[in-house]
Amino acid sequence: MFKKITLIISICIFITNANAQEFLGIRQSNYSGVMGLDLNPASIADNRMKMDMVIFGASVYGYNNHAYFNPKHMPYGWIKSFDADDPKSDAWMNNEDLNQLVSADSIDFYKNKGVDQYVEFNNGNKDRSAFVNTEIDIFNIMISINQKISIGFQIKNRTLFNLDKVSPELIRLVGREFDYQQLFNLNLEDANLNLSMNSWNEYNFAYAQVLKDDNEHFWKIGGKLKFLQGIGSFYFYSDNVDYNIQNDSTANFIQGDFDYGYSDNLGGYIEPEDNSGEEFSAGEFLKSASNFGLGLDVGIVYEWRPNYRDFKYDMDNKTDLWRRDQNKYKVRVGAAINDIGGMTYKKGSLSRNFSFNTSNFDLQTFDGVEGFRTLDSTLLNLADSGDIVFRNDDGKYFMNLPTHANIDVDYHIGKNIYANYYMRLNLLFLKDRNAVHYPNNFAITPRWEKRWWGVSLPLSYNTVAGFRYGVGLRAGPVVVGTGDIKPFFAPGKDTKIRGGDFYVALKLPIPYGRPKDRDKDKVSDKLDVCIDVPGVWAFKGCPDTDNDGIQDAEDDCPLDSGIVEFNGCPDTDNDGIMDKLDSCVTDSGLVKFNGCPDRDGDDIMDKEDDCPDTPGIPTFNGCPDTDGDGLMDKEDGCPQLPGPTSNKGCPLKLLHSVDSMNQILASDTLLIGKEKFIFNNLSPDKSYLFELEVSDGEYPPYIDIALQNSDSISQIRAFKKDSTHYAYTFIKKGAALELTKEEEEILNTAFANLEFETGKTKIKETSLPSLIDLALLLKKKPDWALSIAGHTDSQGAASSNLRLSKGRAQAVAEFLTKSGVDSSRFEVKWFGETKPIADNKTKEGRQKNRRVEMTVIQN
Helix, strand or coil: HHHHHHHHHHHHHHEEECCCCCCCCCCCCCCCHHHHHHHHHHCCCCCCCEEEEEEEEEEEEECCCCCCCCHCCCCCCCCCCCCCHHHHHHHHHHHHHHHHHCCHHHHHHHHHHHCEEEEEEECCCEEEEEEEEEEEEEEEEEEEECCEEEEEEEEEEEEEEEEEEHHHHHHHHHHHCCCHHHHCCCCECCCCEEEEEEEEEEEEEEEEEEEEEEEEEEEEEEEEEEEEEEEEEEEEEEEEEEEEECCCCCEEEEEEEEEEEHHHHHCCCCCCCCCCCCCCCCHHCCCCCCCCEEEEEEEEEEEEEECCCHHHECCCEEEEEEECCCCCCEEEEEEEEEEEEEEEEECCCCCCEEEEEEEEEHHHHHHCCCCCHHHHHHHHHHHHHEEECCCCCCCCEECCHHHHHHEEEEEEEEECEEEEEEEEEEECCCCCCCCCCCCCEEEEEEEEEECCCCEECCCEEECCCCCEEEEEEEEEEEEEEEECHHHHCCCCCCCCCCCCEEEEEEEEEEEEECCCCCCCCCCCCCCCCCCCCCCCCCCCCCCCCCCCCHHHHHHCCCCCCCCCCHHCCCCCCCCCCCHHHHCCCCCCCCHCCCCCCCCCCCCCHHCHHHHCCCCCCCCCCCCCCCCCCCCCCEEEEEEEECHHHHHHCCCCCCEEEEECHHHHHCCCCCCCCCCCECCCCCCCCEEEEEEEECCCCCCCCCCCEECCHHHHHHEEEEEEEECEEEEEEEEEEECCCCCCHHHHHHHHHHHHHEEEEECCEEEHHHHHHHHHHHHHHHHHHEEEEEEEEEECCCCCCCHHHHHHHHHHHHHHHHHHHCCCCCCEEEEEEEEECCCCCCCCCCCHHHHHHHHHHHHEEEE
16 A cells, blocks of 8 residues: 555656746746636737647646655655666555554654654644646647637646545554544544546647727736536535544444446446456547537736837837737736536446435445445445445436636846746535645745746745646747655655646747837838848838838939939929029029020010019110110110111101091102001091101101001001101091992892791791891802991890890801801990880881891901
């Protein structure tokens, strides 16, 4: 028996541990990646890892609070001391004195004898517990989808073993094979003894996302859905059990209720090899002994980020980005409830709940029990003898997962130093008989961590393991550590070892790096076309030194802000001529003057124009001669009126007018000379006599006459009267012409036949032939024009009549235009009812007044 105890404690010390519930100081790390998923599923959102995968992870974790192992008698270290081929090791392992369990009331006696290798804790009559947990990561990966969302996938095998609420008396009796006289004939009890184990595979999908980001206050949530495949389990639970042991073979009485069951596939486990051959092997882990179950983890994390501005940056045309490679919080608080749910097992066919109520019971009845099947057979025999009674059982049972709460508070002390407080609280209690559970655990862990390296020093208290101090190391892809470092240095020393744990994992982490911007231009190196030269986002990191929107590589003037039209060269005065080709850089000018201005538009550039703001002529260096009399305005006594130079540019005087052409002597037509004279307000239907008055007494050889308002003049006929006087006759434009009889007949016919539809401007069809004849006549007489005047009677409103007269006159002009006569030859007038030719009081008079008059005039 004692060798079995030695083996169990040794396994607890030596087997490696990758227990996701124990990675103290590692899973709380900001670089735990997918390993943090088992602490709190919200942890993977806004993670420091782009991707993190555990290639291999494994563990065992085992502690008890009843007895400890003192390693001072070990001949060597942990491994060689258990080498049966070594004489010293073999002698140590088979020393019966050392292998006995020293009870708490005999510690001093045996210690003085040097027999203190397995010793009970001297902690009163407190109920005892033991806990063993193993876990293997088969596949474990997390991926950050984006800044806010991450997902994870896991395949894990987990095994938990619990022994709870067992009295120290029962342990002593069983440990001594009931040969413990100090407990004979005493009434003892184990009210709620619980023995349970569950081993299962998990197939997990995790999802986490940022819930709220207010810069200073940051929240994220997550969940993990578990598909559960039970590998094997058992439970043994007592309720109000009383017993009294008479001696090592007989119990005075045993009474109480027991819940007992195991999954059917464990029936042959721990049975002798020569039994039925039914054994539990490693291959059982590939089989399912339960219905598929469901489980769930849920969690939330809050971060207080008072200095959040220190972790913001701008990059790639985006602003206010978080540094994904840095931890932003001063305080982080996480809370999660994990392992909600369970699975249903088929119960071993002979395992049943039973009640014990017997006296003078032979304890040797259980000597042949080596496993579940032999225990079942023994219970059947006891039922036949009436010592026990089986209770109702439905042949299956539900095994709860070890539901628990994880709460941690992480404080960022400064730089890469943190302190973490962690609590694991069991949420399953003894009333959950078909369950395994984690013991409550409390830890304070200072740690130093960077992206690829980390060291943590957890100080913890566990209701089963007691106080521990451990270490966790993270070096690139390797993670190793333990929650209790004491056993590693214990061989040969006088110390108390109540168990041990060790975890190891090989990972493939891909953390976020700092934003890479070699040239500090806020364009990331992976997108920066000009990675070594600061530039702008618009050109993927290539420079635009003068900020003109044209990258330097395509800018002919990279130091001077310019425009696209000139490949980045400037046009300061915006005149369409680049500065380096512009003779007047700051003044907007013209191409023909190399960018120099001509403000007055006289085709003389300002810097060569003596009058730059007034249009002039080259003769006077850009100064004007408004009246064209050969004198620039500033030297012309009458700049607006042409006159001879001898008269300081002022015009001739009008002496008098004559009313008859007979007073005008016919002479030569005037030739255009160098002088020009303008006369105002001449009547076009009169003749005038002019005399030149020359101040210097010389008479100009030729004169050029210009008339204001000459639009009304059709012809000018000039006759020289004598050496000092000229007479001019003006014929008024638009004056009526004399027509032949045939021409008058065509015009009169068109007038007489012209009719309109009543109240409208549409010409009747019967009027069109005579209008066509008129159009043909006008085409033959290009020097003719036609005056068309519309009239109405006085019936109706005057304004309506005026519009009607206008429309009818225009209708005639439009018809003649469409017939091929140029519209410029028509003078259209309308008078409404204002010019009647008959009495509007009579019908006949009104008919005469409704007319369109057409008169041929000089074009």
